Structures are given as C-alpha cells and as structure tokens.
Amino acid sequence: MSTPFFHPGAESPDGVLHRIFGFRSFRPNQEQIVRALMDGRDVFAVMPTGGGKSLCYQLPAVLMPGVALVVSPLISLMKDQVDGARSNGIRAAVLNSSLEFAEQSAVLRSLQSGELDLLYVAPERFALDHFRDILRGCRISMAVIDEAHCISEWGHDFRPDYLALSSIPEILPGIPVAAFTATATERVQHDIAWKLRLRDPFVLRASFDRPNLTYEVRFKEPGEVQLVSILKEFAGQPGIIYRTSRKSVNDTAAMLQKRGFRALPYHAGLDDRERHDNQDAFIRDEVDLIVATVAFGMGIDKSNVRFVIHADLPKSIESYYQETGRAGRDGEAARCILLFSQADIPKVRFFIDAMTDEAERQRALDSLSKVVSFASSTACRRRTLLDYFGETYPRDNCASCDVCLGLHELTDCTREAQMLLSAIVRTDSRFGAAHLIDILVGSKNQKIKDFGHDRLKVYGIGKEHDKKFWRRLIDDLLARKAIGRSEGLYPMLYLIESGARILRGEERVELVRIREKKGKSATTKRGGLDALSDAEKQLFEQLRTLRKRLADEQGVPPYVVFSDKTLVELSILKPSTRDEMLTVSGIGEVKLERYAEPFLRVIGEFVGG
Known part of the structure; x- marks a missing residue:
C-alpha cells in the first residue's frame, strides 16, 4: 500500500469543484480541509450541519489515488450519500448489513480491484478480522470518520461500535485520517483526537453560526390549536416536529393526519419496515411532515427541510443545535421554533431521576438546566447558542431570532x-x-x-x-x-x-x-422561495414536479437530482441552452448531461407559453 499523494499534473481542486459538483467557489473552510488531506495530513474538523462537510472528502477522494473509506453511523445516511456521489459521477459504494451476501462480495471485489473512489462503511466492520485483512491489501487514500463525536463517552451520542475505529492507524499506517463532527466541546474534541490517534492534525473549528436559520421560542399552549396554526404558516413545505415520547409522536401524527396534513410518525417503537418506509416517504417528498422522537434525524441528508419544531424540551443544547441543524441544509432560509413550558420540566426530570449512575444523572441535570435557561432567557438566541460552544457572536443584533426581531414585549x-x-x-x-x-x-x-x-x-x-x-x-x-x-x-x-x-x-x-404579528411571519427571512415572483413560483413548482418524476424513475431522493436552491436559480435565470444551465449552482457536467434536456424543455415551454 502506497502513501497517498496528489500528482502536480492532475486536475486542480477548483476544476473538480466546478466540473463534478457544479460550484464556482468553495464554501468557507472547505478548501483548507481539502488541501490538508491532499497533503497527507490528519484532520479534525468541527463543522455545523449544512456546512458542506461531505465535499471536503469527496473532492480529494476523486483526485487522490486509491479508495477513500468513509465511516458513517446509519445505513440510510450512507445510501443517500452514495446516491448523491454517484449522481455527480463519483464511483461510490456502500458496505453494511443491509446488503445481501452477494452484494457485499461484489462491493469487496470493486474495493480490491481499485474501481471505487469512495466506500461508505459501518463502524462495526473494523472489529472484523476479515475486513481488516482485506483493507491491508488495498490502496486506501484516506479514512474519514463522520459523526466523530460518537467515539467519545463525553459526547451526546456515544456509540460503542465507534471504539473499534481506534485501530485504523494500525491497520492503515501512513494514510490521513479525518474526523468530522457537527458538535464537539473542547473536552470531546480532545477525546476524539486521542481515541483516533490523530497525528498533529490540521484542526478547524468552523463557526457554529447558521446565518440562514431563524430561532424562536414561544410559550407552549396546551391542545392542538397552536401547532396547527404554526404549520399553516408553512403551507406544504417539508418540516420536522420533535416530541419526547413515542405516544406523543403517534398522537400528534394522527391528529395532523385528521386535519389534512401529510404527516407520518417516526420512533424506535415502530417496526423496522414502517420506520424505514416513513423516513423514505419524507426524504422523497411524498409527505411534508415527519413527527419524531430524537431517534430521527442523524441519518437524514434531506437538504430542503424548511422548519424544525421542538414541541417538547430538547435534552441538551447539543441536541437542540444538531436537531435544528437539519433545517436549511441547502443554505436557504429556514426556521427553528421551540415551544417551551415549565410544565415540561418534570417530565424530563422523571427520566433523569431514574438514572442509576450519579455522574450521568448530574450531567443530564446540568444539560437540562442549560436548555431551560436558553428557553427562558430574553437574550439573543444566536449569541447564547454560540456562547455555549465557546464562540463569540460579533454583532449586537442578529436580526434573525425572536428576541432581536423584537417579537417580545415586557x-x-x-x-x-x-x-x-x-x-x-x-x-x-x-x-x-x-x-x-x-x-x-x-x-x-x-x-x-x-x-x-x-x-x-x-x-x-x-x-x-x-x-x-x-x-x-x-x-x-x-x-x-x-x-x-x-x-x-x-x-x-x-x-x-x-x-x-x-x-x-x-x-x-x-x-x-x-407581540401580535401581522401578515406573513416577521421571522421569515426573504430568500429562496420567498424571493420568487408569482410566475417564478409557478415555474419552480413545474420543475419540482419534474424533479420528483426523474428521482422516482432513478430510485433516489429528489434532492439528489437537484437541490431546491438549484431549482430556485433555474426559475429565476430560465436558461435556454446547456451552457447557460451549466452556470447554475449545483449543476456539474454529469448532471448537465443527465438532466439538461428535460429541464430545458420545461423551462422553454413555460417561457414560450
């Protein structure tokens, strides 16, 4: 196995960024991580959800010889990311327990013959001697640990399977190892670096600020009226509603269905088939709403979630940040609404008091206290969140939370x-x-x-x-x-x-x-769909219908074809040629070849009609 390298005569990262991913420039921090990996350095990166993390390793995986191993915690997440990579022309595969034996064998043959750029694997594979032996005989370009906080017992989502990943530097000496996470305190960061044995890593802590998200806390009212009223503000847009218990998930989903909303439940108490089908229906835009416990979300790569509602108290600031981070991954405006009542605190305390480990119980109480303080405060929500993660917000008014927007009065x-x-x-x-x-x-x-x-x-x-x-x-x-x-x-x-x-x-x-709000919600930032004229919205809906049909034919989620952001640009620019279409964000050469004809036809008919 050779040490990874980047040949000076090969295509540049900027060229691949445009040709494959359809982007004209890197997002903040992406280029530094790409170049560190291509220089053979280990990387530790804390990047918020929606910060463009996957491009940081997918792009160098295309340029560097060998196969990039990507360790991912959930099967559904792997499949979606492989679908997305393949749609851009990247040679990608997945290896996990969802595959039949023959399918696993075929993937292993592709790995051994060097026919892959990316291989997504489950963490438990690294505990298997057979898999380790295969890796030792392959040319591996890098190892990427996604959701790296799962290896730390101090993290909010510790998974024992991740401990097997500490053997990677021993199995694959000399290759760069990259650890990515959306949330990590300094203590968790050091624990991750130690357990993965990162060697003088390039460390990047991106800003935790998600400027496209608006945060709002409302006093929680009993009954159905409040939630239904909020949902009417979003009129068919995709969103997630988090509830604490399985019963409240089922009750809320049933209530919304009776009122005509396209909603489905998701929690660990459902059988595997129903849970998978409900998640799939949401990902494929067949329903607008998923009502879920915190069991939902970690494996979701859906980019066009326009809102997240916490109808019950989240268990920690980390959980709240990560769960709200599932909104607006496409960079377009999205809203995060927390319904808060002190009456919810005893419900959370009930579960905490049942903990037998005193240290664990104390950590849970401390986390609850911080969430209650966040919800009760009249300080800027964004500033409070960033302060929790050790980051100082530079402005006095964020202009995108209920406090700074003046939605409160004393x-x-x-x-x-x-x-x-x-x-x-x-x-x-x-x-x-x-x-x-x-x-x-x-x-x-x-x-x-x-x-x-x-x-x-x-x-x-x-x-x-x-x-x-x-x-x-x-x-x-x-x-x-x-x-x-x-x-x-x-x-x-x-x-x-x-x-x-x-x-x-x-x-x-x-x-x-x-304060009483008049007309459209004052917390909705203008941008994306809100910035479209009525005619452009009509075209957007036609393009969205076409996207859904093409996605169904290919067996992939609609956002794998094009993101909402790309559809918005197409609706505004209305390209009439392939060259014009190639200037739209998110359209690279492979997607242009695959989708130009049907999309240009719909745009042409709309403009000509």
Missing part, C-alpha cells in the same frame, strides 16, 4: 404576581397550579367549594385574565425562582425568598409576551 405583571403569591400563602402551599388558577379566575368547580376556597379574598380576583395568562405567569415565576414546585405525582407550589420580596413589593415582575 409587561409589568407585579400586581398579578402578588395575587398569585397571595393565593399560594392563603392555601398554605398545599395546592398545585391548576387549583390556584381556578381560585384566581373564580371557577365554580366542586373542589373549590369543598375546600371553602370560594370564600378567600383572592377568589375571582384575577378573572380579567384567562387561564393561559396565569399558566404563563406561573412558568415565569418558577424560572426566576420566585416560587418552587414540590416533587411527586401532585406537585404543589410554594414561595421562596424572591417570591416573598415580590409579595412585599420589593421586586417587580415583568412578563415577556409575544
């Missing part, structure tokens, strides 16, 4: 807070939120009468506000630690010192409320 609610705190005191801190709210709004239910609470001075004193307002105020007082909530099946509210100061008039309470 209202003095000191008087209402004193009403609530007085109700807690007058009922001896023996009741929960629902009963206290019933007292304040003057409910006539039997429980109120049985306890004689209809005779309290505070009974009905807050009826000018609805129950939703009082629930929000309780959440706010819990967040500012003015009141506490007892543990157990029937948690009771009680005052703590800050609450006592509010009751005495020594502290004010200002409640953050969402």
Whole structure:
C-alpha cells in the first residue's frame, strides 16, 4: 500500500469543484480541509450541519489515488450519500448489513480491484478480522470518520461500535485520517483526537453560526390549536416536529393526519419496515411532515427541510443545535421554533431521576438546566447558542431570532404576581397550579367549594385574565425562582425568598409576551422561495414536479437530482441552452448531461407559453 499523494499534473481542486459538483467557489473552510488531506495530513474538523462537510472528502477522494473509506453511523445516511456521489459521477459504494451476501462480495471485489473512489462503511466492520485483512491489501487514500463525536463517552451520542475505529492507524499506517463532527466541546474534541490517534492534525473549528436559520421560542399552549396554526404558516413545505415520547409522536401524527396534513410518525417503537418506509416517504417528498422522537434525524441528508419544531424540551443544547441543524441544509432560509413550558420540566426530570449512575444523572441535570435557561432567557438566541460552544457572536443584533426581531414585549405583571403569591400563602402551599388558577379566575368547580376556597379574598380576583395568562405567569415565576414546585405525582407550589420580596413589593415582575404579528411571519427571512415572483413560483413548482418524476424513475431522493436552491436559480435565470444551465449552482457536467434536456424543455415551454 502506497502513501497517498496528489500528482502536480492532475486536475486542480477548483476544476473538480466546478466540473463534478457544479460550484464556482468553495464554501468557507472547505478548501483548507481539502488541501490538508491532499497533503497527507490528519484532520479534525468541527463543522455545523449544512456546512458542506461531505465535499471536503469527496473532492480529494476523486483526485487522490486509491479508495477513500468513509465511516458513517446509519445505513440510510450512507445510501443517500452514495446516491448523491454517484449522481455527480463519483464511483461510490456502500458496505453494511443491509446488503445481501452477494452484494457485499461484489462491493469487496470493486474495493480490491481499485474501481471505487469512495466506500461508505459501518463502524462495526473494523472489529472484523476479515475486513481488516482485506483493507491491508488495498490502496486506501484516506479514512474519514463522520459523526466523530460518537467515539467519545463525553459526547451526546456515544456509540460503542465507534471504539473499534481506534485501530485504523494500525491497520492503515501512513494514510490521513479525518474526523468530522457537527458538535464537539473542547473536552470531546480532545477525546476524539486521542481515541483516533490523530497525528498533529490540521484542526478547524468552523463557526457554529447558521446565518440562514431563524430561532424562536414561544410559550407552549396546551391542545392542538397552536401547532396547527404554526404549520399553516408553512403551507406544504417539508418540516420536522420533535416530541419526547413515542405516544406523543403517534398522537400528534394522527391528529395532523385528521386535519389534512401529510404527516407520518417516526420512533424506535415502530417496526423496522414502517420506520424505514416513513423516513423514505419524507426524504422523497411524498409527505411534508415527519413527527419524531430524537431517534430521527442523524441519518437524514434531506437538504430542503424548511422548519424544525421542538414541541417538547430538547435534552441538551447539543441536541437542540444538531436537531435544528437539519433545517436549511441547502443554505436557504429556514426556521427553528421551540415551544417551551415549565410544565415540561418534570417530565424530563422523571427520566433523569431514574438514572442509576450519579455522574450521568448530574450531567443530564446540568444539560437540562442549560436548555431551560436558553428557553427562558430574553437574550439573543444566536449569541447564547454560540456562547455555549465557546464562540463569540460579533454583532449586537442578529436580526434573525425572536428576541432581536423584537417579537417580545415586557409587561409589568407585579400586581398579578402578588395575587398569585397571595393565593399560594392563603392555601398554605398545599395546592398545585391548576387549583390556584381556578381560585384566581373564580371557577365554580366542586373542589373549590369543598375546600371553602370560594370564600378567600383572592377568589375571582384575577378573572380579567384567562387561564393561559396565569399558566404563563406561573412558568415565569418558577424560572426566576420566585416560587418552587414540590416533587411527586401532585406537585404543589410554594414561595421562596424572591417570591416573598415580590409579595412585599420589593421586586417587580415583568412578563415577556409575544407581540401580535401581522401578515406573513416577521421571522421569515426573504430568500429562496420567498424571493420568487408569482410566475417564478409557478415555474419552480413545474420543475419540482419534474424533479420528483426523474428521482422516482432513478430510485433516489429528489434532492439528489437537484437541490431546491438549484431549482430556485433555474426559475429565476430560465436558461435556454446547456451552457447557460451549466452556470447554475449545483449543476456539474454529469448532471448537465443527465438532466439538461428535460429541464430545458420545461423551462422553454413555460417561457414560450
């Protein structure tokens, strides 16, 4: 096996970037990683989801002699990336347990005969002596570890199978090893480098900022109305809704189906076939919405997800960042909405309290605390996220989060807070939120009468506000630690010192409320589809229909044919020749040869009609 090299007389990286991938220039950081690998250096790169990570190793894999091994954690992700690479004319294959024995044998023969540029493999392969022996006899250009945080027990998604990858430098000495991850704290970064035995790696920590994403936190309202109202803002665009439990996934998906939305559930409790079919339907644009637990997403390469909704609290900032990162991978504008209520915290605590490992339990509590702080804060969401990953946001206003867009307003609610705190005191801190709210709004239910609470001075004193307002105020007082909530099946509210100061008039309470939005959501950035005229949108829909038909014929997801970004450019530029079409981002020579005729025909008919 030879040491990898790049022959000076070979095609340049810029030439391959244009010819194969259809891009005129590298995205930030891509070129440095490409050149480091072609110089034979190990690489450690932290790049956000949607940052163009796959090009960093696919491009040098084309230029360097031998086969690039890409270790990927999920079967569906491998297949999609192989489909994408092949659509650009790259010789790529996948080797995992989804293949029949004959198919695996054929892939191994292609590997041994040097007929591949890229081979995607599952991490558990490296624990097999037979596979290691085969690799030792092949010309391997580099080894790429995708989702590298999975090798670290300090990471948020540790996978024991990844530990076998520490043997790569021993099996394949002298080749560059590249570790890629979308999220890694400094501690996880050092752990990855140590376990993979990276040798003086080129280290790149790209900015964690995803400028095309808009972040928004809304107070979570009970029932179906809020979620349905949000989804109507997106009118058939693809999106992901995350829920905590399998039951809530099933219930939400069923509710949306009844209301006419094209939605499917996804969680680990579904059988393999249904889970695969539902994911496939989403990837292939056959449904608009996937309602899922966190089991969904790591293997998704769908580039045109326009929104991600967290209908329950995420378990950590890392999880939130990675899950929201599945929106807008094509670089077009996308939105991330978190529905937050303090009432969700005990649900998360229930699972944390069940942990037997004290250190693990403490880490989970710390992660939960940071998520709650993020959701409760009125500081710029982007700044808070970047600060978590050790990055300083350079501007005072990001102009793309609910806080910076001015969607919040502060209202003095000191008087209402004193009403609530007085109700807690007058009922001896023996009741929960629902009963206290019933007292304040003057409910006539039997429980109120049985306890004689209809005779309290505070009974009905807050009826000018609805129950939703009082629930929000309780959440706010819990967040500012003015009141506490007892543990157990029937948690009771009680005052703590800050609450006592509010009751005495020594502290004010200002409640953050969402301003009424008029017309189209103020949080939607203009760009992509929103930037198209009505006529251009008509053409875009015709091109999208054509893309879906071609993708179905080839058995690949639509975005493998062309991304939404490419369709938007085609709709605006309306090329009439192959040369003009080649100037559109995302169209290289192979895709031009494959798709020019049908797309130019549809564009020509639209312009001529």
